Amino acid sequence: MEDLIQLTNKLQTVVSSISTHETLDLPQIVVVGSQSSGKSSVLETIVQRDFLPRGSGIVTRRPLVLQLITSRRSDATEYGEFLHTQDKKFFDFAEIRREIEGETSRLAGDNKGISRMPIHLRIYSPRVLTLTLVDLPGLTKVPIGDQPNDIEKQIRGLLMDYITKPNSIILAVTPANMDLVNSDSLKLARQVDPEGKRTIGVLTKLDLMDAGTNALDILTGRSYPLKLGFIGIVNRSQQDILTNKPMADALKAENDFFRQHPSYRAIATRCGTQYLAKQLNQILFSHIKDKLPELRTKLSSLVSQTQHELAQYGDPVLTTGTMHRGSLILRLLTKFANDFVAAIDGTSSEMSTKELCGGARIYYIFNNVFGNALIAIPPCANLTNSDIRTAIRNSTGPRPSLFVPEIAFDLLVKPQIKLLETPSLRCVELVYEELMKICHNSGDKELMRYPKLQAKLVEVVAELLRERLGPTSTYVESLIAIERAYINTNHPDFMGAAGAMSSLESESRKKKKHDSSGNTKRRLHRQPSMNSVSSAVRANGAFMIDDDNKSTTTTIDGISSPPRENGQGQHDSFLNYFFGGAGKAERPALNGSPDMPNGLSNHHHHQQQYAPPMSVTTLMETEIEKKMEQVTLQNGNGEETTYPVSDREEIETQLIRTLITNYFNIVRKNIQDLVPKSIMHLLVNHSRESVQNRLVTSLYKRELFDELLQEDEVMAMERSKCKQLLDVYKQAFDIVNTVV
Template sequence: MDDLIQLTNKLQTVMSSINAHETLPLPQIVVVGSQSSGKSSVLETIVQRDFLPRGSGIVTRRPLVLQLITIRKPDSVEYGEFLHTQDKKFFDFGDIRREIERETSRLAGDNKGISHMPIHLRIYSPKVLTLTLVDLPGLTKLPIGDQPTDIEKQIRNLLMSYITKSNSIILAVTPANMDLVNSDSLKLARQVDPEGRRTIGVLTKLDLMDAGTNALDILSGRSYPLKLGFIGIVNRSQQDILTNKPMADALKSENDFFRQHSSYRAIASRCGTQYLTKQLNQILFNHIKDTLPELRTKLSSLISQTQHELAQYGDPVLTTGTMHRGSLILRLLTKFANDFVAAIDGTSSEMSTKELCGGARVYYIFNNVFGNALNAIPPCTNLTNNDIRTAIRNSTGPRPSLFVPEIAFDLLVKPQIKLLETPSLRCVELVYEELMKICHYSGNKELMRYPKLHAKLVEVVAELLRERLSPTSTYVESLIAIERAYINTNHPDFMGAAGAMSNLESESRKNKKQETSKRRLTRQSSMNSVSSAVRANGAFIDDDSKSITTITDNLAVAEENGHPTQHDSFLNYFFGGAGKADRPALGPTSETTNGSYQHHAPTLSVSSLMEHEIEKKMEYATIQNGNDGESMYPTSDREEIETQLIRTLISNYFNIVRKNIQDLVPKSIMHLLVNYSRESVQNRLVTSLYKRELFDELLQEDEAMATERSKCKQLLDVYKQAFEIVNTAV
């Protein structure tokens, strides 16, 4: 039993030597209790020595890992050893107390703060049973004096970090002269061990209970059941401590108390500090025995993980010798280039699952960011009707136009195509930025050992990307310039003037039909009202009714037909099919007939083209002529039609160009920037960096990384040593 506990103590010492105790939960007994619960007195009675700091407020401010080791020779000298003082032995237990206070202040300070870093104390004595206990700070409610305001939270978090581990046995200390339901230690233990499987209760101060009361129900397990039970003890009083009452006398007084007490006489053999020590020794032994297979599996896993981590740091031996250094650099260059290409292709094994990156991000830029940016541009944005009419008038010079001038269409559509340039160039920049991000994030732990090499790799790839940025942007600009250089009105998808006019005519007829239907319904409603009025006056006659119906129908037909329909189409109207007198752009014509002038209205007016009479409206447009002021002129019906025609053609042609640009820009970026970079990155790296004169500079190892590798190697050695220790006991 002692050997197995000492083996665990050795394992704990090994793990604590490099602060690795958190990675491996070892079997241990954790002592929990509120301040003034008698927790320190319990430990001192078990050791049978005064060695713990005493005073008001929080005295224990760091976890104390107390390893008790039995010396078989009864006349052997007792002494203690601290892990932080290495092999120094403390024969005076007063010196042990002062060393605990000094080491506590060193890390926790003098302001009553606490620290999670444990103090390891090993005591050798013939009076103790081999045992390991962890003494934790006492629970407190309110800060006192210069204690931190959140001292209760700090202590609770510290205690929880120990008792939540499944391999910890909780020793919950509670004074018997207080109600058990108010016990802070039992409340805390129940949170992590609700079934009470790994909690052992200790009742202190049984001798201070009120007369006529006892804790027999608790000690018998009837009022608060715990699998490991409750054990009652009687500590030394404050007077005994002040008078330095010998521990042997204190133990004798405790035994006498239980044997002579009427309530506890029957269970005296299961009470007292000596019984508590034996129970803890047995409980710890059984617990260690049960958890050793689990510890072995855990250590095996830790060894495997640490070996893998150490492999990531690389072997420092490879940095010596020209051949070794050259092969190392070449391997790292190749790995960096492969990682860069894999990130673009989407074949990297270390891709993020939280956000889009690499090739997926490039795809998103092409299809979402760039596509939405193009679609968000209206074909006729910033293009008012006045702008269109002004362009038409300016393109005709001093004469009125016979047809819609094509030069006006060219002048108006080219600035609209120019609007596609900004989102196209921004698309190039976004892809470039993503490639730069890939470049900076490429690399593994082994490469991180050499910060100068990594910086050079990033610098070379960044320079390559910058070189490709300019020609890619220039080419994308040229795509826009090419589209603006020649307005191809013969494009198979371009509707042309005939298609535009047909659309306008169809839309006009649709609107006219809707208006006619509304008017017919209105007139029918009016006639129905008239008929009702006639009936009301007694003048209802069938013939009159028929007459009213006939009138209604005639009105509807007249409204629907308007003026006589002309057979000339919009196409003939705008492109010369109509007679000279039929062109409103030329104005009313004057012809001499029999020596007199006759004024003829145009035989084909805009109203007949629209198939209904449109009331003439005058629109005054303002044209800004620099500092020359403003000029205002009326707008004709013909110009309204021409404006709508030009706007329709611009929208149609702009959509054709937008579709071309949305297809060609991503292709250009992939060819000139992305594919070129991924195909030439490795050659560029080798050409720029694989030079013997650069080996020494590039392979200067990062000091922090070297320290981490050293710690990792040390941790691996500790895990292997711990595994051997556990292996001997399994």
């Protein structure tokens, strides 16, 4: 029994040498009680020596770990040892009291404050049973004198730290001359041990109870059941302490009290300080025995964890010798580069599960941030009907317009394409920022040992990324400039004039049908009827289109046009006259689809042979309603001038707007595809492929080894502490393994 308790004492001493009681929950008995409950007297009676500080207010202001060890020889000298004084022996117990007071003031100060750092005291005596107790500050409610205002909260928190540990036995001290329901120690114990499995109650001051009353129901477990029961004791009175009454006399008086008391005489053998010491010794032994397998497993796990942690700090031996230092730097460079690449590729083993990062974040930027930014741009942003009409009029010069001018379309669509530049460049910046974040997060704990090397690694990679940022941004700008340089209206996805007219005509039919059903009100700005244009053409001439690409004859005003020499049919319609006066080769912009050649050039080609057709102007004047609306425009001097707006201009405006929207969507789709590809090629892939070579070229130089491998002092201390911790755990594990 004594060997097992001493084994735990050794563990406690070993573990306490580096303040790791937080990680290793050792079996121990924790003494809890309110101020003036007789807690200190209980401990002194168990030791049979006066050695604890006394006085008013809080006397115990630091946890006292008291290890009692039985000396085998009855004539052995009693003495005490403190952990903080190394091997110094204290034979005078008054000196032990002064040392406790001095050590308390050293850390807790002189203002009645408390400290969580324990004092370790070991007492060797033939008159004690081997036992380990932890004496804690007494519970208080009202600050006295210089005590902090939150002293109650501080003490309660300290006590909870100890009693919440499952391996702690709670020794709850309560004076018998107060109501048990008001016992602070029992209330606190019940919070962490509601079933009372690891709480033992101690009733002090039984001799001070009111005459005619007793605590028999409590001591026999009838009124307040605890698995470990209650034990009653009689402390020395204040007069006994002042007159230095011998401990032997005090123990005899206590035994006589229980044997002679009419209520307690039947249970006298189960009362008193000597019985309490035996019970605590037996309880602690059984508790240690039960917890030993669990303790062995815990220590084994701690040894393994600490070994792994120590490995993260690296071996200090490698920092000596040129070859060792060179291989270490090369390994750290490679590890840093691999971590950087792995974060981009998404193969890192330490990837965050809380937020997107690395390659996944870049993907999110491409598809969500950049994609949504492009979609949010309206194709005709800041482009009013007035702007479009003004552009059409300005592009015709002094002559009236026979056809919708291509120059107006070019002038209007280019600024719209320019709107795509800002989000594209922002996309480059966001990816660059993410790569910089990856760079700063790369590396492990071993690299943190060498702050200068880590700083240099980050600096070199950051410089590489900055080098690539400029060319990438320039290239993305050029993508927008390329799109603006040539407005390709022959693009297979561009609807052209025919498609735009067809779209407007279809929309007009739907609106007419909707209006005729009576479900809509008359529109404020009238949409010119496309059907009127089409019917006008059909009234003055006919056109036929051969879908099989065969020879076709088109008749306008009864004049037939022969097929082309290459056998391709001539497809004429009113659209050809309305949108262009030359062949596709001469005027491609605003032309229809490639398989609908312009017919007006054919007309000019044969105008000497055939009568001229009816002019577009005449068609517009005779067939389209001439209702006008007034629109306010700005002239060159900033003065407002009103111009009449014809139905023809309304049609032209709508056509241009439809074509701009269609072409803008084509360009936007191209940019949404090309910008991420460009960034990946010029910035991301280039960086990930060249990062290791750049690091080795810049940093693998012998003249830099000494500077780069200057170890961080804090990290060196952490490694030393970790190594010390590992030694302690190994030593503790060896101690536990000595028990079969």
